[in-house]
Amino acid sequence: MSNPITRHVQINGHQCRIWEKGTGEKIGFLAGIGGLTSWTPFLDHLAEETQVIVPSLPGFPGGSNLHTDLDNHLDWLIATHDLLTKSGLKGCHLIGASVGGSLAADAVALWPELAKTLSLIAPLGLFDENEPVTDIYAQKPGQIRNLMCNSPDKYDIATSGVDEEDALENEVIQQRAHEAAARILWPLSNTGLLKRLHRIQNKTLLIWGEDDPVLPLNYARKFEESITGTVSRSVISGARHLAELDQPREVADAVLRFTLQNK
């Protein structure tokens, strides 16, 4: 697995990292909880057949400290829009996982021309009192990795290890990523997305880890019922919240089938 090319774009005067690899149809990815500090097998599988572009959201690894300037959801959505546009992803296929899925769905609801298709991997942003989203911010130390992945080491590899020599700096980067997600989602993960989902007319693929302990599968039904565009669903066995880390080949295949059918 070779490394991607790294470049940066400026969003509100802050640098955000962009990774790129592969050729062909452009496909963007907004990462989930913890962000990414290293290129993953999932992205590599996608890059076998497409040009994968991975912008880092504000506050997530590679995404600078811009998150501290984003005070409300509109600020976040404008930053997401600008990040996708400056990354060269406007009108391309877009994948978002977890918190990245929430922003991807919301940005496309506001700016339908932003994406050709939408692939959402367990997107956050909704809340149902009868079946609450797990409180990822009230977990015992070290527990989040178990919620994210069936194989927690896959979460560790993807989200830590910028500098093996500097454990403290890695801790700061991870704390910052969790803070950025909390800034968007605190306290319930309800961003009000539900009332905007009807604006999504794009063909949409929902991907869910069968064993997701964070977001019950019933939330997929709410997305299906609310999105105006055609929605299909793929449930991935042996996967938790970040299914793309647990089962990179299966998730990449599902996304590639969907996007390449909808070029």
Add this chain to the structure above:
Amino acid sequence: MKMLFFHLMPYKELPEDFRERNPSIWVDIHSRYFSADRAHLMYNEFIDELEYAAEVGFDGVCVNEHHSNGYGLMPSPNLIASTLARQTDKSAICIMGNSLALYNPPVRVAEEMAMIDCMSGGRVIAGFPVGTPMDTCYAYGQNPSMLRARYLEAHDLIMRAWKEPDTFSFDGRFNQLRYVNIWPRPVQQPHPPVWVPGGGSVETWQWCAELDYLYAYLSYYGYKAGEATMKGFWSHMDELGKDRNPYRAGFLQFVGVAETHKEAMDLYREPAEYFYDRCLHFDPRFANAPGYKTEATIRARVRSQIQSGPTAAQGTARDFDSILDAGYVIAGTPDEVAERLREVAINLNVGNLMLLLHFGNMSRELTTYNTRLFADAVMPQLKDLFDDEWENHWWPSTNSVNQQPAIQAAQ
């Protein structure tokens, strides 16, 4: 030295197996443990104890704010402070404090503290805590990533509301108000002294130094555990060019006094073990709201009390002998306690001791005994400490403190 009587108002009737059967005393403690009938008695007892402390000569009485908490029954410290304003006449009323980011608009804090300052004749100390993650982020739903920014803006708004004589508009990041014009205004001008309780964050130290506010380290782990934090604080003051005036700092300490050493050991064992076993039982799930701890603090590797609390709780002393060894509680004869507190005050360089003379499930009788003995036999031994060397700039001015008797006499 200033000595203040601090009351947490713990619920006193948690079952013996509370720790074993419940994950936390905070945030999600179950309502089945709460009896309003019993709380009626407890509140009145606690208020009596605070009033008694003022009566026997404590320099100040302290109240504080907690939410969804079985060891702190004061979601609104201002309610208790207002009754103390009426029933006491000399003690400072230390509201320790209002978690500024929780009030919408924060002008409410400026108004209520000004009310109590007027009612008390200028005896309010305005405590401005950020608040623990349990209180602010989990129980009150504040976004931890914005908590400090909201806190700082609330502070600016409150201080302007106290100081500016004319109606003004406030165009903040989180608060927009066309008309800010509080009635009443505080007796103390330009404002009551500001005390900032903190857990050891570098930014808080720096902020206190910049604005010349008092920093108070409110640790339940006593003087031994608090030493590193206070030494860090003073080193930071040195770096910032601030003097080592001990009145710049406050420190919390559990204390039990008795006629004999043996009696102290007998009397304070149960309430101390009640507190450290049943009350000091936090779920680590609620310790790390992302963004609550600043990056500078993470980098400085200064662990806040709340952060270290649950971690330490696994190894927290819970039997009385270990509690004493660890220094969480200072217990003994008046001379023993006075000697130890003198060492603590000098070693930690603190001019304001906040003393928990009620803790755990302590009875009214024992609290009264402890309070009386401290006032009669410990306080006189410590009262003059630091006074010949340093001036206390962080205390309600003498003129305003003594106004109440004058007001009463005039009626």
